Structure formats: C-alpha cells, structure tokens
Amino acid sequence: MSKKVTKIGVLTSGGDSPGMNAAIRAVVRTAIYHGIDVFGVSRGYNGMIEDEIEQMNSRSVANIIQRGGTILKTARSKEFFTEEGRKKAYENLRKRGIDGLVVIGGNGSFTGAYKLSQEFGIPCVGLPATIDKDLYGTDFTIGFDTAVNTAVSCIDRIRDTADAHDRLFIVEVMGRHAGYIALHSGIATGAENILIPEDETSLDEVIASLSEKEKRKKLVNLVVVAEGHSSGGANGVAEILKSHLPNLDTRVTILGHIQRGGSPTCLDRLIASRMGYHAVESLIEGRHDVMIGIFQNTINFTPIEVAIREKQRMSDDWMRIVKILAS
Amino acid sequence: MSKKVTKIGVLTSGGDSPGMNAAIRAVVRTAIYHGIDVFGVSRGYNGMIEDEIEQMNSRSVANIIQRGGTILKTARSKEFFTEEGRKKAYENLRKRGIDGLVVIGGNGSFTGAYKLSQEFGIPCVGLPATIDKDLYGTDFTIGFDTAVNTAVSCIDRIRDTADAHDRLFIVEVMGRHAGYIALHSGIATGAENILIPEDETSLDEVIASLSEKEKRKKLVNLVVVAEGHSSGGANGVAEILKSHLPNLDTRVTILGHIQRGGSPTCLDRLIASRMGYHAVESLIEGRHDVMIGIFQNTINFTPIEVAIREKQRMSDDWMRIVKILAS
Amino acid sequence: MSKKVTKIGVLTSGGDSPGMNAAIRAVVRTAIYHGIDVFGVSRGYNGMIEDEIEQMNSRSVANIIQRGGTILKTARSKEFFTEEGRKKAYENLRKRGIDGLVVIGGNGSFTGAYKLSQEFGIPCVGLPATIDKDLYGTDFTIGFDTAVNTAVSCIDRIRDTADAHDRLFIVEVMGRHAGYIALHSGIATGAENILIPEDETSLDEVIASLSEKEKRKKLVNLVVVAEGHSSGGANGVAEILKSHLPNLDTRVTILGHIQRGGSPTCLDRLIASRMGYHAVESLIEGRHDVMIGIFQNTINFTPIEVAIREKQRMSDDWMRIVKILAS
Amino acid sequence: MSKKVTKIGVLTSGGDSPGMNAAIRAVVRTAIYHGIDVFGVSRGYNGMIEDEIEQMNSRSVANIIQRGGTILKTARSKEFFTEEGRKKAYENLRKRGIDGLVVIGGNGSFTGAYKLSQEFGIPCVGLPATIDKDLYGTDFTIGFDTAVNTAVSCIDRIRDTADAHDRLFIVEVMGRHAGYIALHSGIATGAENILIPEDETSLDEVIASLSEKEKRKKLVNLVVVAEGHSSGGANGVAEILKSHLPNLDTRVTILGHIQRGGSPTCLDRLIASRMGYHAVESLIEGRHDVMIGIFQNTINFTPIEVAIREKQRMSDDWMRIVKILAS
Structure with a gap:
C-alpha cells in the first residue's frame, strides 16, 4: 500500500x-x-x-x-x-x-x-x-465538446454566406493527427464532404461528387477538412479542386485558434x-x-x-x- | 421474418x-x-x-x-x-x-x-x-444537451448579476419528474445547492448551509431547482428560504420555455x-x-x-x- | 476655473x-x-x-x-x-x-x-x-444593447417552440417604466404585438387582432410585454387574453434577470x-x-x-x- | 411629381x-x-x-x-x-x-x-x-453590427488561448478599404494595437510598443489588423514583427467569412x-x-x-x- x-x-x-x-x-x-x-x-x-x-x-x-x-x-x-x-x-x-x-x-x-x-x-x-x-x-x-461546438457555429455562419452566393466553401478545422473535430462538425453542419487524416480517401471521390453536383446545379457545397489531411489542409484541397473544377466559385476559411478558447x-x-x-x-x-x-x-x-x-x-x-x- | x-x-x-x-x-x-x-x-x-x-x-x-x-x-x-x-x-x-x-x-x-x-x-x-x-x-x-447548455448560459448570466449585488438567486429549470437539467446545469455553474425530484433532501440542509455562509459573509449564492421539486419549484423554495433567512437579498428566475428552443x-x-x-x-x-x-x-x-x-x-x-x- | x-x-x-x-x-x-x-x-x-x-x-x-x-x-x-x-x-x-x-x-x-x-x-x-x-x-x-440582444436571442428560441406547437406566447421583458427593451426586441423578433408602458393601448386591439388571426388559422403568435405595462406584466396580459380567447394554447415566459448579465x-x-x-x-x-x-x-x-x-x-x-x- | x-x-x-x-x-x-x-x-x-x-x-x-x-x-x-x-x-x-x-x-x-x-x-x-x-x-x-460582434466574440476566444500561453496574436478581420471592423472590434477586445487602412501608421510604432512590453514581461498581446492594411494583412504584419521580435511566440488567425454569416x-x-x-x-x-x-x-x-x-x-x-x- x-x-x-x-x-x-x-x-x-x-x-x-x-x-x-x-x-x-x-x-x-x-x-x-x-x-x-x-x-x-x-x-x-x-x-x-x-x-x-x-x-x-x-x-x-x-x-x-x-x-x-x-x-x-x-x-x-x-x-x-x-x-x-x-x-x-x-x-x-x-x-x-x-x-x-x-x-x-x-x-x-x-x-x-x-x-x-x-x-x-x-x-x-x-x-x-x-x-x-x-x-x-x-x-x-x-x-473537445467546446471546440467542436465552436467549429459548428462558425460553419453554420459560413453556410449562410455560401448559400447566399452559391459557393463552394472549404473550411479547415483543427486536428493534426486526429479528424474528430472535422468529422463531428462536418456531420453536424451537413457538410457534403469531410476529409480527415484517418481516412485517406483520395480527392478523386470528392471531385467526382462535386462535379456531379455542378451538373445538377447544386452549387452550394461545404467541404470540412482537418488541418492534418494529407492534401495539405484547406489550401491544398482548394488548389486541387480549383484545377479540376475551375467554374466553381471557391472560398477557403481556416478557423484556427478560435477553436481553443471560449467558455x-x-x-x-x-x-x-x-x-x-x-x-x-x-x-x-x-x-x-x-x-x-x-x-x-x-x-x-x-x-x-x-x-x-x-x-x-x-x-x-x-x-x-x-x-x-x-x- | x-x-x-x-x-x-x-x-x-x-x-x-x-x-x-x-x-x-x-x-x-x-x-x-x-x-x-x-x-x-x-x-x-x-x-x-x-x-x-x-x-x-x-x-x-x-x-x-x-x-x-x-x-x-x-x-x-x-x-x-x-x-x-x-x-x-x-x-x-x-x-x-x-x-x-x-x-x-x-x-x-x-x-x-x-x-x-x-x-x-x-x-x-x-x-x-x-x-x-x-x-x-x-x-x-x-x-437534452442543447437544453442544458441553454440553462447553463442563462445561469452564467445570472451569476454575473448575483455577484454584482451579493444576492441569493433561486433559478428554476425544466424537469417535472427528472432532475437532469438541474443537476448538470447546477454542477456546471457551480451552484451552491441543487434541488431535484429524485433526491428529496429537505430544505433544512440548504437553510443550514446558507445560514452558515451568511455568517462568513459569503452572500452570493445560487440554488438551482427543478420545476418538479416537491417544495413547489423556485417560488416555493424562495418562500421557505425567505422565512428562515430574512436578511438575504433573494431573487427568483424561472427559465421556462427558452430551454426548448434554439439551434x-x-x-x-x-x-x-x-x-x-x-x-x-x-x-x-x-x-x-x-x-x-x-x-x-x-x-x-x-x-x-x-x-x-x-x-x-x-x-x-x-x-x-x-x-x-x-x- | x-x-x-x-x-x-x-x-x-x-x-x-x-x-x-x-x-x-x-x-x-x-x-x-x-x-x-x-x-x-x-x-x-x-x-x-x-x-x-x-x-x-x-x-x-x-x-x-x-x-x-x-x-x-x-x-x-x-x-x-x-x-x-x-x-x-x-x-x-x-x-x-x-x-x-x-x-x-x-x-x-x-x-x-x-x-x-x-x-x-x-x-x-x-x-x-x-x-x-x-x-x-x-x-x-x-x-441596453446587451440586454436587448439577450432578450432577442431568448425570444428567437421561444419562437422555435411556439412554431412547433402553434402556440401563443406572451413574453415579459424588463422595463418598469420604459418600454425600449420590449419595443426593440419585439420588432427584432417579429412579435405580433408589443405592449409598453409608454403606449397604453388597451388590450382590446390585441384581442381583436388575435381573434382575427385565429379565424385565418394563424395560431403562432408572439406578444412581447414590458414588465411595467399597466395590465400587470405578462401574467396579467395572459389572464385577460385567456378569458377572451379560451381556445388559444397560451404560454407565459418571464425573462427576468438573465437580461442583466452576460458579456x-x-x-x-x-x-x-x-x-x-x-x-x-x-x-x-x-x-x-x-x-x-x-x-x-x-x-x-x-x-x-x-x-x-x-x-x-x-x-x-x-x-x-x-x-x-x-x- | x-x-x-x-x-x-x-x-x-x-x-x-x-x-x-x-x-x-x-x-x-x-x-x-x-x-x-x-x-x-x-x-x-x-x-x-x-x-x-x-x-x-x-x-x-x-x-x-x-x-x-x-x-x-x-x-x-x-x-x-x-x-x-x-x-x-x-x-x-x-x-x-x-x-x-x-x-x-x-x-x-x-x-x-x-x-x-x-x-x-x-x-x-x-x-x-x-x-x-x-x-x-x-x-x-x-x-456591420453583427459582423463586428462576431469578430469580438472570436477575438475574446483567442484572448483566452493567448493568455494561457503568453502569446502574441495577430488577428485579421475583414475590411479591404475600411478599418471599422478592426477599429471597433479591437477597442472592444482591448487590443494592444489596431492597424487599419485609414491610418498608415508605420509598424515602427507597433514594434517599439511590443518591444517595450517584452522588456516588462507583458507577453500576451493582441494586434487586430484589417485585411486591407498596407503591410499585407495579418500574414504581412506577422512576418515583419517576427523579424524584429524573434523571441515572441507569435500566431496568426484570419477570421474570414465567418464575419458575414450568422443571425x-x-x-x-x-x-x-x-x-x-x-x-x-x-x-x-x-x-x-x-x-x-x-x-x-x-x-x-x-x-x-x-x-x-x-x-x-x-x-x-x-x-x-x-x-x-x-x-
């Protein structure tokens, strides 16, 4: 003892x-x-x-x-x-x-x-x-629960402006090795695609899905990316998507440190x-x-x-x- | 089948x-x-x-x-x-x-x-x-999670004004038969006492604790009560406490239906x-x-x-x- | 000088x-x-x-x-x-x-x-x-700006639940002698009626308007009342409305001290x-x-x-x- | 007529x-x-x-x-x-x-x-x-009022994490030609420095003030920058500050499109x-x-x-x- x-x-x-x-x-x-x-x-x-x-x-x-x-x-x-x-x-x-x-x-x-x-x-x-x-x-x-709720309320806001403009938004949330914030906040905001380090889906699938949506005029789309995703976070993803889907009006937002603070x-x-x-x-x-x-x-x-x-x-x-x- | x-x-x-x-x-x-x-x-x-x-x-x-x-x-x-x-x-x-x-x-x-x-x-x-x-x-x-977070953010606000005035606040949250909102929101806001239907602690204990706190000049106190508590919700509790502790500056707030709504x-x-x-x-x-x-x-x-x-x-x-x- | x-x-x-x-x-x-x-x-x-x-x-x-x-x-x-x-x-x-x-x-x-x-x-x-x-x-x-925004976000929540149930909600906000919180929060939440101390509209007008709405099946309604309104705040108003409009499903919420606190x-x-x-x-x-x-x-x-x-x-x-x- | x-x-x-x-x-x-x-x-x-x-x-x-x-x-x-x-x-x-x-x-x-x-x-x-x-x-x-309140609540969060780590945060808010969001949100969050397009203060002053603060061990600092500031937004400012103040632990956050959305x-x-x-x-x-x-x-x-x-x-x-x- x-x-x-x-x-x-x-x-x-x-x-x-x-x-x-x-x-x-x-x-x-x-x-x-x-x-x-x-x-x-x-x-x-x-x-x-x-x-x-x-x-x-x-x-x-x-x-x-x-x-x-x-x-x-x-x-x-x-x-x-x-x-x-x-x-x-x-x-x-x-x-x-x-x-x-x-x-x-x-x-x-x-x-x-x-x-x-x-x-x-x-x-x-x-x-x-x-x-x-x-x-x-x-x-x-x-x-975790606070961070992911902060991410959700930010992405809800981004959805407002994405809807108003028929835009594709690529939002980067925290997570160098873990995709939980991306996964949970992505589901909770109805993101069309979620990219996390744990699931190295190639972007081909995302490109195919966005391209199909473009054809049926669904122009508002939201991709949530964990910072640690292999394609290089939101900026990396945006570059690749833009090269394949040049007609989409694409924007990037990196939520960053606001996910750490707050009550x-x-x-x-x-x-x-x-x-x-x-x-x-x-x-x-x-x-x-x-x-x-x-x-x-x-x-x-x-x-x-x-x-x-x-x-x-x-x-x-x-x-x-x-x-x-x-x- | x-x-x-x-x-x-x-x-x-x-x-x-x-x-x-x-x-x-x-x-x-x-x-x-x-x-x-x-x-x-x-x-x-x-x-x-x-x-x-x-x-x-x-x-x-x-x-x-x-x-x-x-x-x-x-x-x-x-x-x-x-x-x-x-x-x-x-x-x-x-x-x-x-x-x-x-x-x-x-x-x-x-x-x-x-x-x-x-x-x-x-x-x-x-x-x-x-x-x-x-x-x-x-x-x-x-x-539940939304309702209890709404309650918490309301009680946080009440804590501000309770602190500013050295007051005792009795806050009623929803829960006719269940004390979960009271329990979780009370713990999360550091309530001094929590009164729930499942635990029929007589108010004697609350009175004793408040009375002891009054003596050592801790005048800011927060009691969270589920609406279904046997003493008749926050108003019932307030009446009893006031009769025993007439010098405390006591206020009641009933959160009510705001706990149901919201994103x-x-x-x-x-x-x-x-x-x-x-x-x-x-x-x-x-x-x-x-x-x-x-x-x-x-x-x-x-x-x-x-x-x-x-x-x-x-x-x-x-x-x-x-x-x-x-x- | x-x-x-x-x-x-x-x-x-x-x-x-x-x-x-x-x-x-x-x-x-x-x-x-x-x-x-x-x-x-x-x-x-x-x-x-x-x-x-x-x-x-x-x-x-x-x-x-x-x-x-x-x-x-x-x-x-x-x-x-x-x-x-x-x-x-x-x-x-x-x-x-x-x-x-x-x-x-x-x-x-x-x-x-x-x-x-x-x-x-x-x-x-x-x-x-x-x-x-x-x-x-x-x-x-x-x-004032903080208090009225708190009131607005509470009333937005109440609107959610009022809509879900087709209810009439009577919400009391602070203001013993002044109706500014009621007026601003009422306009900002699209309240059907606003009752303030400065404008002693008799309730007849409110009753007439609700009664007309009941006929055309608009059952969700929101009345915002300043606590100092002559009919006795939200509870006073509710009593009068219920006696004239017994079929409406009516609820009262008194926002109270949460309007004082908060960042x-x-x-x-x-x-x-x-x-x-x-x-x-x-x-x-x-x-x-x-x-x-x-x-x-x-x-x-x-x-x-x-x-x-x-x-x-x-x-x-x-x-x-x-x-x-x-x- | x-x-x-x-x-x-x-x-x-x-x-x-x-x-x-x-x-x-x-x-x-x-x-x-x-x-x-x-x-x-x-x-x-x-x-x-x-x-x-x-x-x-x-x-x-x-x-x-x-x-x-x-x-x-x-x-x-x-x-x-x-x-x-x-x-x-x-x-x-x-x-x-x-x-x-x-x-x-x-x-x-x-x-x-x-x-x-x-x-x-x-x-x-x-x-x-x-x-x-x-x-x-x-x-x-x-x-404007919504955008600036969104910025304020984000910067409040960043302040939490800046305080926890004794860091310098450079936060970029919207405003290509106008510094109102930066000015109002900066004052409201107690930012140590505010950089706006309308006031082309050279960064010398900011560097001097941060350097003086470093000496008296005030390591938590917040600089709010309008995106249109001549030094190239937050990233431009960060680069310059880091070259002069290499010992400060510096972070950049760009609030971006979350400032457009929301209720x-x-x-x-x-x-x-x-x-x-x-x-x-x-x-x-x-x-x-x-x-x-x-x-x-x-x-x-x-x-x-x-x-x-x-x-x-x-x-x-x-x-x-x-x-x-x-x-």
Missing part, C-alpha cells in the same frame, strides 16, 4: 483546452475537502523547473468554472526533456513535500508525468485535456469536474500513474504508459452515415 | 426538443437512399388522424439540421387516446400503403406507437427526443443523425417495436414497452461531487 | 448593467494616463459610507472589458439618503483627498452624485448605465470606453456635475440635475412600423 | 451581410400594406438579366427576420456592366410593369441602380447593406426594418434615386450618385482612445 498523500501539485500543460479551469477547480476543492494541501504550478513543466509554484485555496478557484483558457497558464517545455531539467523540477516539488501530482493535458504532458514518476517516484495522475479527442481509454476529453460547454465542465474529483480520490486511494477517463459512462483508469502509446479508434459507422445524409 | 418495408411515415410528438429536425432529416435521407418512400406526418398523432400527411424528398430536409423546433410541428393528441381516433389515424396510413413508422418523441409518444403496432400491426421505431433525458435504454436523448448543439445533431439513420436501418432489417438508443457508445435497441415503463437511474456519484465542489 | 483634479473615485451604483466593467476600465486607465490617482469604491454609496475604497492601477482592470456584472459591485443604499450617511461618505473621500467622482449608474445614482456635489462640493460626472435606455441627453446607455456586446463596450474616457477628460477640464452622453454621434454633456429630471422620448415612427411589419 | 408606384422589385446584390433578410421582409410587407405588388429578383442583377423574378407575398418573408444570408441570394454581375446586359434586365422589369426598385447592397450595387435609373428611368432606392460600414450619409449600415443582432434587424419601411414610403412619395440612411437618429436621404462617390469619415477621437486604454 502506498503512503498517505498530504500535498499535491496541479498543472496544465501542452495546448490549452476549454474546461481546464473546471478541472483545476475540482482538483483544488477535492484536495481541500480531504485536508490535503494543494499547489498550483504555473506554465506547465516550465513553471515546475523555474519554481513558479504557489499554494491554492478554495477562493483561488472561485468563479473560474465558466472561463476558457487556464488560470495556471500552460506551455510546452523543452528543458523538461532533459534530465537536468527534470531534476530541477523535482527539487522544487521535494522541497515543498509535494507527494502527488495531477497533470492536465494531452499525450506529451503525460509523457512528462511518466518520467517524473519513473525517475523520482512522484505519484502522478493524468487528466485528458485536448480538443483533439483522440486519447485512448476515454470517450471524452476535456475541451466551456456544460459537458466539458461536467467531465472536467468529475475527472478532477476522481484524480484526487485516486491519489488518496494509492492508485497512480494512471490517466482518468470516462469510458462507457464509468470512471476508467488507464496506465499512463498505455495512454501515451495508444490512440482512440474512430468508429467506421460514421463515414457511412456522412455519405448517406449529405446528399 | 418481416415483409420488406416500402413506405414509411415519420412524425414528431409531445414536447418539442432541439435536434428533432436533424432526426427528421436523417430518417428522410436514409429512407430515400434505400429507395423507400417517406411521408411526413404533421402535428404528431393529430395530423395522422386529420390526414395531414405529405411525401417528402431530399430537398424537404435541406438546411434544417441547424434549426430548433420541428418542421413537422408537434402536439399532444387527446383523440389518439380513443380507439376511434387511432382507427382514423391508421386508415390514413393504410390508404397510402405506409408500412413503417418512425416516432420521434418521449414516453407518451412511444405509448401511442405501441398501441398502433399492437392494434394494427404497423411496425414502429421510437427515437428518444426529450430535454428531460430520463428515458431508459439510452445515455443520450435528443435535445441544437453538435452533440444533439450527431445523436439525432445517428439515431435517425439506425431507425430506418432497423425497420429495413425487420427489427421494430423498439426504441433506438445510444448506450455505452453503441446503438442499443430497447423493446418499446420496456422503454415506456422504465426510467433512467441517476448516478449517486454526482450528488457527492456537488457538495464537495461547491464549497 | 476649477482646481486641478489629482485624485478621483469611481463607483457603480443601482441595478447592474453589462458594460459597467468596460466603463470602470476606461476611467481607471485614462486617469492613470493623466497622472491622476484613482480609487475604486465598492458596492456603490454603501461602500463609500463604510469606507470600502481602494486605489486601483492599470492591472486592476486588465481582462475585464468582456465581463458582465461589475468588479466594484453595486447596491442601492438607503443610508445615503440620510444627511448623516452622506456626511460619513464624504469624510471617507476627504481623508483620501479625493477631489472628483465618476458615478456609473442610472437616475438614482445621479441623484446621489448631485447631493454630494451640492452639499460637499465634490465635482461629479455621471455615466449613463442602465439596461432601460430611457435616460435623457444620450442616444445610448451602457447595457457585453461590442457597442456597449465601445460606448462605455468612450464615455469613461470623456468622464475623466471632463473632470480635468473642469466640467462637472454633468452626465456624459452620446447624442447624434457626438459627446454630449447634460447638467446632472436635468438628467435626473427628464426622460428620453420614444419615437412615434416605431409603433407604426410594428403594425405594418408584423402582419 | 412622379407617377404613382404600383409594382416594385427588390434585390440583394454584392457581398451578403446579416440583416438583408430583415430588409427584404420590411420592403415586402410595407409594399403589400400599401397595395403595391412586390417582386423578388434572385441573385442580384444576374437574376434580373436572366429573368429570375417572382412575386412575393406576406408569407414569403415569414420567419426570416432572424436568418443570416439572403433568401433572394446575391451575386456580383459582370454582364450588368455592359449596356446589353442592362437592356435585357430592364426588359424583364418592363414586361412585368415594375416601376420601382429597391436595391439592398453597397457601393457597386448602387452604381447599377443609378445606371438603371439614368438609362431607363426606373425609380430606384438604395439600402446600405455592407459589413464594412464605410458608406456615406448613414451612421449605420445593415450587417443578425437586434440593431441590424431594427435598422434593416426601419430602412426597408422607408424605402417603400420614399418610392410612394416620389423620392427616388436616393440611398436611405440613418443619420443622427433620423432617416436621411442621400442622392445615389453622392452615395456612390463619397465615403464615411472615421472620427479621430478613437485612435487616441485606443492608445490610452490598451496600456
């Missing part, structure tokens, strides 16, 4: 995602409820190295559940990839007696946590926070709260080096080294539905 | 919920894809009785996925509770050769479908559409699309008299008489989390 | 309105730019009496321009209506050397400022912040910024005991005793337009 | 802007109220040439006041620039007896109207609809309704070849050839306020 936890640290790391604040709040308040001291580490592992660590109380997290971004700030740390960097970071935890760590972030952040645990025996728990959704062992990641949706606040609560409970119960997930409506614990290695698989069902519904 | 389906009807019935249009669209387009004729029945069972039934095509459902309400309109039908009413309704289906029905609605709507099936052998499939979420056999109901969230559009697709597939495969659900991320079929009888149970986990996080 | 201003106070008072934070920010930063010390007074005149006054700097107002509510909190003060209360308040200004005051609020707040100026010679400037819009000497008041619109942030800037400039130039307004796109100065006494008149044009457009 | 108007046409032309539907609705209903037949011309002058003209009634414009885009569709017509094109267009009006035209659009659209009037004696009235706001003779243009704000619906009403009244009163504006809260008529030639001037006040408030 593990020793009792008395002091924990919490940090956000990697790309920010809406709901991180709700997770911080849940971690802090659950810790305090159990009489555990809780310390906020600023700017991810950077702040751990540079000793930007401060004790938090219940008030520190008042009125943040509805805010985008992260009050602890976040960063990607190069120094933490060096042994020396991690040593410095560990020292700053040790001198405060911090004997547990909650890391809110994605894959890269969990890798850092795993190293801290392996090298210095700091018990860690990971909370999956990424707008990309592709983490293993969880049906939900903190931030989190109800779902993101809820899962962040629930996961944050269970992160602390898990440390107390001596279950660590795991990522907390919600899988089939139940709290699920994935060994952190598995969470780092594996990816969430996309259901095949969806691609079939897209083709049938977007006629 | 059942006969091949050739003509189906689709209707929305009972209280409207955001995403019904996305469901209609999916039913219509999947049917057409399979070469099945599809007929829209207006105003629920009322329109079936009064023969307001029209064939739909792919264009009929263009550009509706993002719209609240229902293009087929909805109603609660008294006449359909009589045998004579149902007979008339059936005749209108029969004369068109309709041999399958997709009913989008809640409990009451499914009861109607069940009777049609029992009495006249019309194969029916139900799609769970209710903002209350309490249907059995599905983790999601069409409309559906991404999630509601997705589940409506997925369920609508599977409703038609299910009729084709000869699986009927079932409600389509999504349970643990998988399509789930619940016999419609079970769906009518049972309720979704609320997880206990949540009430504990509420108390710890809202300190 | 007046003495040079060196230290000013700023407060928000009365009902809160979105954009107050933007105004505070502009006052603080303009003062600092001119080398003037600036003090925030909490909870309106209450905080002035109880000496809740703190110096602010540029950082104090960072990241607040987009927030609803007011970081200085607001209140209605009874004690300030007494000479003794005002004396105490003045002492707290005097001991800090505060020689100028910016009061952000409505009529009641300006009355307080006027008394302070008359009795103790404190130069005051008023900024019109009220969601009711009815202040004299300005085309815009801080908060301010662009317009409210802009006018608040512009007015806040000119409030400080005006004190510096020795022009005080005025309310800052924007009238015909130009900064306008109304003597504060005139601002207290007079009301903005509603243009007749609109009521005629309502009748023609909502057919 | 002019002849009595009996049949009018209405069209939307050029770039679409939110509120065009509200304007169409007002034109149609006011015409019908006065017993005038009203015809909708599709796709701007293109549809006039190709005879896509249909009579509208009160129902044609039901439930559109809240919709973005334009139900009449819009386009830029090359053929209409030729005499032959205009001749064909005129023939299609003449054969229906259309003796009045309401053109909803911007500068280019008014030029077309002017030619129709000059060459064929068709009385025209223009309604200013452009998200750019820079038209002469009116304080408001249909669509119009209350203000845009109101001014569109008011202007549409007065457009028809003006034709009836024999006042034509004018653009309807709202200037200093009053309906204003600008001769259409003046409206084409002149531009709205930007107030100097604002640029000064920007510098003081964004410290």
